[in-house]
Amino acid sequence: MVVTNTIWKLLEEITDPEVPVLSIVDLGIVRAVNEKDNGIEVTITPTYSGCPAMDLIAQQIRLQLSSHGFAPVSVKTILSPAWTTEWMTEAGKEKLRAYGIAPPNPKQQVCTPDFFQQEEAVQCPHCRSHRTHRISEFGSTACKALYRCDDCQEPFDYFKCH
Amino acid sequence: MADDALLLGHRNSEWTGHGPNLEQDIAISNIALDQIGQARNFYQYAALQFNENRNAYAPLLQSPAFRQVSGSIDEDNLAYLRNANEFKNHLLVELNRGDWAFTIVRQFFISAYQQLLYTDLQKGTNKQLAAIAEKSLKELSYHVRWSGEWVIRLGDGTEESNRRIINAVDQLWPYTGELFLPADFQQMAAEQGILTDPASYRQNWLEKIQEAFAQAGLPIPSNNWWQKGGKQGIHTEHLGYLLAEMQYLQRSYPGSVW
Numbered sequence: 001m002v003v004t005n006t007i008w009k010l011l012e013e014i015t016d017p018e019v020p021v022l023s024i025v026d027l028g029i030v031r032a033v034n035e036k037d038n039g040i041e042v043t044i045t046p047t048y049s050g051c052p053a054m055d056l057i058a059q060q061i062r063l064q065l066s067s068h069g070f071a072p073v074s075v076k077t078i079l080s081p082a083w084t085t086e087w088m089t090e091a092g093k094e095k096l097r098a099y100g101i102a103p104p105n106p107k108q109q110v111c112t113p114d115f116f117q118q119e120e121a122v123q124c125p126h127c128r129s130h131r132t133h134r135i136s137e138f139g140s141t142a143c144k145a146l147y148r149c150d151d152c153q154e155p156f157d158y159f160k161c162h
Numbered sequence: 163m164a165d166d167a168l169l170l171g172h173r174n175s176e177w178t179g180h181g182p183n184l185e186q187d188i189a190i191s192n193i194a195l196d197q198i199g200q201a202r203n204f205y206q207y208a209a210l211q212f213n214e215n216r217n218a219y220a221p222l223l224q225s226p227a228f229r230q231v232s233g234s235i236d237e238d239n240l241a242y243l244r245n246a247n248e249f250k251n252h253l254l255v256e257l258n259r260g261d262w263a264f265t266i267v268r269q270f271f272i273s274a275y276q277q278l279l280y281t282d283l284q285k286g287t288n289k290q291l292a293a294i295a296e297k298s299l300k301e302l303s304y305h306v307r308w309s310g311e312w313v314i315r316l317g318d319g320t321e322e323s324n325r326r327i328i329n330a331v332d333q334l335w336p337y338t339g340e341l342f343l344p345a346d347f348q349q350m351a352a353e354q355g356i357l358t359d360p361a362s363y364r365q366n367w368l369e370k371i372q373e374a375f376a377q378a379g380l381p382i383p384s385n386n387w388w389q390k391g392g393k394q395g396i397h398t399e400h401l402g403y404l405l406a407e408m409q410y411l412q413r414s415y416p417g418s419v420w
Binding site: 046048049050051052078079080081082083084114115116117135136137138139140142146162 | 185186188189191192193195196197198199200202203289290292293294296297298299300301304307308310311314373374377
């Protein structure tokens with residue numbers, strides 16, 4: 001137990017390669033840490049099926065833990081239950097906002113297939129206005145949508161509901 | 163399922179850097195990425211099955227593609243070493259990229275189908291396939307909505323966009339029937355409770371298509387003559403060209419890595 005606590009702390013130091021303000025623990029993609037007879041097993045889950053950061057994240061986990069004396073380290077990937085933005089920690093959402101990315105709204109309004117459905121009131125991370133509009137549902141990475149604020153006119157990324 | 167996802171992902175990736183504007187270039191590239199990710203999940207699972215049950219899959223592993231692989235088979239071998247006749251995708255996904263209207267209509271037809279397929283697979287008896295489906299469904303809701311919205315925009319847009327989308331629907335419609343004609347491997351999956359017969363999705367699929375087409379002012383074609391053969395390994399000429407490009411590196415420099 002002491003060992004797994006230490007490992008969770010070490011994992012909190014690893015940041016997501018695409019959103020470097022978030023640790024992989026904030027993001028909610030670390031599912032489990034287990035001490036096995038033959039080493040440490042860390043279980044992770046992808047945010048999206050095609051997330052190109054997964055290989056790098058697994059590599060960073062192995063590197064981080066082995067450089068702190070935990071070896072061997074195996075990283076297992078599971079898909080179910082599927083990751084959603086609900087897995088993100090509250091601390092993580094605050095870090096996103098401070099970084100200039102709007103965190104996912106708590107109520108997930110657009111995860112339905114209806115055409116032209118809009119998320120209600122995404123808050124601008126810069127001026128906190130709710131007068132914003134979506135430019136594109138697909139942004140700089142698979143997990144983000146592109147918005148613009150109608151008050152401060154700044155474009156921003158929204159960590160979209162998933 | 164893996165072949166459909168890979169090939170359409172590849173076709174969509176042909177738009178990267180060529181989209182009608184930056185936002186839509188990024189959108190179609192993101193969809194391509196989702197599809198290739200889904201394909202990887204399926205191929206990884208398939209490779210595991212082949213490696214763990216080599217006797218059961220002996221005839222398949224005798225294919226020229228795998229004879230050059232020493233040791234266990236991986237996802238890349240499945241994607242990059244098989245010949246056209248070993249791909250079991252629907253013909254719809256291998257057709258050339260076409261114009262934007264063609265790409266949109268095809269994406270909408272396939273995404274609406276995949277959404278029903280994965281919903282079904284998620285309830286099936288195979289736990290790993292159900293998990294892949296569960297993951298993919300979250301992405302599919304974005305694909306269906308995005309492509310459906312574009313069907314409406316183009317249908318209800320300018321004279322030019324309307325002409326182009328009607329043309330795309332006419333060209334693509336004969337390839338949609340194959341989605342609902344079960345192949346022998348789909349019948350086997352149905353017997354094992356992994357999937358239900360895909361013929362059972364057709365009504366729900368048509369309703370989704372009708373929902374968008376009604377808003378787009380587009381008629382549903384009435385012809386029911388279908389192009390088929392993809393799931394039996396009999397393909398259009400387009401697949402050969404696609405594979406020549408996609409597989410070039412691994413064929414020319416076997417086993418090369420980044």
